[in-house]
Amino acid sequence: MELIVASAVGVLTAGGVYLILRLRAFAVIIGLALLSYAVNVFLFSSGGLSVNLPPILSKYGDAAYTDPLPQALVLTAIVISFGMTAVLVMIALGAYLEADTDRINIPAEDPDADGDADAAEGRAS
């Protein structure tokens, strides 16, 4: 059990980091999603791993239970990372349509341009 969870976190993180370092919008988005899965599993295990136990104190005697707080934290983290991924997709799409490339490092327009036309547009608009 511990081995499976630990290696899942490890593999997901490794895959996420690799994809983020590709610096292409699509790969980065998938990479960030993998990374957030990894962190969700990690948070889940931070309260200790147990199988088939309820996350509440039992009324009948001191039955074993699993820590409910990490579950609440994971739920919050899932909601937030879902929203963030949506925002990232929209911004990446905007940048792709604007620059015609899905690179994260879109080359800047000539930094020395004197800015009468295009650069001024970008700066002042």
Added chain:
Amino acid sequence: MNHWIIAPVVLPALLAPIIGFVMRHDIGLARIFSVAGAVAQAAIAAGLFAAVAGGEVLTYRLGDWPAPFGIVLVLDHLSALMLVLTAVLALIVLAHAIATGWDARGQHFHALYQFQLMGLSGAFLTGDIFNLFVFFEVLLIASYGLMIHGGGRDRLRAGLQYVVMNLVGSTLFLFALGALYASTGTLNIADLAQRVQAIGVESSGIVRVATILLMMVFALKAALFPVQFWLPGTYANAPAPVAALFAIMTKVGAYAIIRVHTVIFGPGIEATSGLAETWLFPAAIVTVAIGALGVLGARRLMPLIAFAVLGSVGTMMLAVSAFSPKAMSAALYYLVHSTLAAAALFMVADLVVRRRTSDILRPRPPTLQNGLFAALFFAVAIGLAGMPPLSGFLGKLLVLDALRAPGDMAWAWSAVLLGSLLTIVGFARAGSTLFWKSTSLPAPVATDDAPLPPRAGALEVAPSMLAVALLAALAVFAGPMARFTDATANQLFDRQGYVTSVLGSEEKG
């Protein structure tokens, strides 16, 4: 329980959706509500500031659950100071954005602005570290929207990098919180302070990892070496009023480092002793160096200011890294100063750049009000670079005075002094190119197809003037201000006082 403590979070949280949904097509109405909200925010912040001026630590238990089980908001000197600073800055920047018409160049500026204020206030108030993460996300998601406000290729490119950088940071934050919870079983800051104290050196592995991870995350927000790369591009390409508001964003990271690494992992805690001090000091030195060299090498005005901001972050973190009450007091004074100075510089630069059509540092025909802009630019540049008579000079003096530890003094003093020199040279060169050499070119003549840009009205210049006036006031009232930051620093290092006022209220209530 004082219910006003949660008002700085609730007010913008209610106002933002109303502005976003009801007034999306009526910019005039949105402006009125946004300004009214910012004024009310400032009044509430001032009231809260007065409530804790005596040195109390007030707590607000959400849902009236006692502290380690429910979420608490904690209002102490530091939180109140940051709230007031945020509210004042927000009001000034909002006035600038409206006067220059920036807010009308895209949708939902005012709604996002209020969400940003909500996230900032919440981050400064919360007494629960997971809640800090949630408020970080609130302020970040609002800042993503503000960052790409107005659109344009360069801005989207910088915005995309900013978003990706911060999303990775958020993931690291969650890893750190998971590790912290696994080793202590709590996420309340006061409770954490107690539990971490009880952890012995031999079983401190996970806590030490969490400490460093948290510092990485906060350093990313504060733009500290080696995770500062996002700052110049972001600030230089953001809309100018947004860049001015972002002056407080780096301070959120600094605030989090100050809070977490004094209250939880503060000096004297065995399990994490020496971690923060060891890494923060060299990182701050390098940040100062990068900022100064960037100012000297910048070929455009906006990146130049962004690098100056980077240098000021480094100077501030240099003082924080000493982790002594005296140095912390200096850091807080410098924090207030550098926030206002950076915002003022971005606003002045916006007025100039708009009339020159480009922010490239080459002589171009002078603008109509060349003299006025030159005077404003140099006043603010003097403030940020740290020359008398504005508050930057006093701030740097306090920082230098606090960093007298034998091993650190040589490094810290050379970094701050050389950094200031390079920054001054950079600003002088940029200013003389922009304002002085321009006067040797023929003045522009209005033609039918290329009318002259309009003169800056009183309303457009007023916010920048006000920011300069605040810098001057900060210098004039340096005595009372320094006494207040001294009290704040002492309160910060009184870890037991913080813990009892948060957890002790359990028995009373």
